[in-house]
Amino acid sequence: MKHHVYLILLMASGVLYAADTPQSMMERYATEAKAEQSDFQGFSAERGEVFFKSTHGGDWSCASCHTSVPTQSGEHAGTGKTIKPLAPSVNSERFTRLKKTEKWFKRNCNDVLDRPCTAVEKGDVMTYLLSL
Amino acid sequence: MNRILIWDIPTRVFHWLLAVSFVGAYLTAETEKFRNLHLALGYTMLGLIVFRIFWGFAGTRYARFSSFRFGIGDVKTYLQSLLSSPKHYLGHNPAGALAIFALMSLAVLTPLVGIALYFEVGGYSLEELWEESHEMLGNAMLLVVLGHLAGVVVSSVIHKENLVGSMINGHKQGPAELGISRAYPLIGMILVLAVLGFWWVYLR
Ligand code: HEM
Numbered sequence: 001m002k003h004h005v006y007l008i009l010l011m012a013s014g015v016l017y018a019a020d021t022p023q024s025m026m027e028r029y030a031t032e033a034k035a036e037q038s039d040f041q042g043f044s045a046e047r048g049e050v051f052f053k054s055t056h057g058g059d060w061s062c063a064s065c066h067t068s069v070p071t072q073s074g075e076h077a078g079t080g081k082t083i084k085p086l087a088p089s090v091n092s093e094r095f096t097r098l099k100k101t102e103k104w105f106k107r108n109c110n111d112v113l114d115r116p117c118t119a120v121e122k123g124d125v126m127t128y129l130l131s132l
Numbered sequence: 133m134n135r136i137l138i139w140d141i142p143t144r145v146f147h148w149l150l151a152v153s154f155v156g157a158y159l160t161a162e163t164e165k166f167r168n169l170h171l172a173l174g175y176t177m178l179g180l181i182v183f184r185i186f187w188g189f190a191g192t193r194y195a196r197f198s199s200f201r202f203g204i205g206d207v208k209t210y211l212q213s214l215l216s217s218p219k220h221y222l223g224h225n226p227a228g229a230l231a232i233f234a235l236m237s238l239a240v241l242t243p244l245v246g247i248a249l250y251f252e253v254g255g256y257s258l259e260e261l262w263e264e265s266h267e268m269l270g271n272a273m274l275l276v277v278l279g280h281l282a283g284v285v286v287s288s289v290i291h292k293e294n295l296v297g298s299m300i301n302g303h304k305q306g307p308a309e310l311g312i313s314r315a316y317p318l319i320g321m322i323l324v325l326a327v328l329g330f331w332w333v334y335l336r
Pocket residue numbers: 154157158161162170171173174175177238239242243244246247249250263264266267270271273
């Protein structure tokens with residue numbers, strides 16, 4: 001009996017985890033973007049691509065670790081470790097856990113831009129990655 | 133009372149290298165810029181503990197685990213004694229020893245889970261578990277370190293001795309026959325060189 005309860009809890013938590021999708025994250029960023037910019041016109045894959053490939057005045061761009069072809073595996077610019085592709089079309093694990101996505105946006109934006117990304121920037125990058 | 137040697141050199145070298153590695157690993161955790169340094173310091177902690185376990189059996193009197201393996205009853209008695217007539221220990225006191233064993237365990241567990249995280253043991257399904265527990269262990273260790281520092285200050289005041297100074301120069305005041313006779317500088321030097329050599333190779 002006890003085991004059944006655990007099993008059900010485990011399955012329930014699995015369902016809760018699976019709740020995040022790239023689409024649900026995009027909706028979230030869109031809501032935040034509207035609060036950020038009153039004249040928000042929607043996300044742009046082109047803006048996302050430019051953002052992704054530029055160094056913003058520092059040493060690194062997003063492409064330094066995720067390559068400028070994000071359907072391919074990247075290589076960490078500091079440790080050399082292989083990083084799985086960022087594009088969800090080739091890596092279905094991407095953007096399936098909001099907490100993870102948010103953590104890495106926060107960390108990597110600080111690494112590259114020395115500041116957190118705005119919701120518009122995150123949405124643009126995701127739009128670009130989802131277009132690949 | 134004489135000025136006697138309590139902490140041999142390997143124990144002191146171990147201590148300060150562990151402290152520096154912990155602080156460094158903690159400060160480099162949240163950025164990819166210093167990921168390599170974070171990993172190197174984590175591995176260093178693991179290596180230092182391996183050495184310390186060996187030294188806990190082979191080392192000098194006060195460095196041996198047997199000299200500070202106290203029960204929970206000893207901790208209680210010691211803490212109660214602080215309120216009336218503080219019981220003095222030349223080596224680690226029972227409360228300090230408790231923190232020390234906690235610190236040594238955390239200095240093994242945190243890097244081990246960090247390694248599982250880094251090498252993606254168990255794939256995507258275990259990733260979150262490793263992430264969360266690695267972070268939790270790191271923060272738990274920070275808490276114990278803060279408790280350790282508070283304990284060092286409090287017992288230095290209560291026993292009117294400079295414990296930090298002892299961890300640096302190895303000496304305390306005590307009866308001559310209770311001091312250790314050898315400091316083992318060569319082993320301490322080998323430990324320093326091994327760590328510097330590892331950093332040089334890993335971070336080059
Ligand atoms: C005792 C030494 C260590 C401490 C105190 C420590 C502490 C931390 C902390 C607090 C984080 C941030 C966690 C987060 O934001 O998710 C972190 C991240 C990380 N640590 Fe450690 N760590 C140590 C050793 C190691 C070792 C030995 C490795 C691997 C060989 C390692 C690998 C990592 C990695 C890859 C991350 C970033 C990944 C992620 O956050 O998902 N750490 N560490």
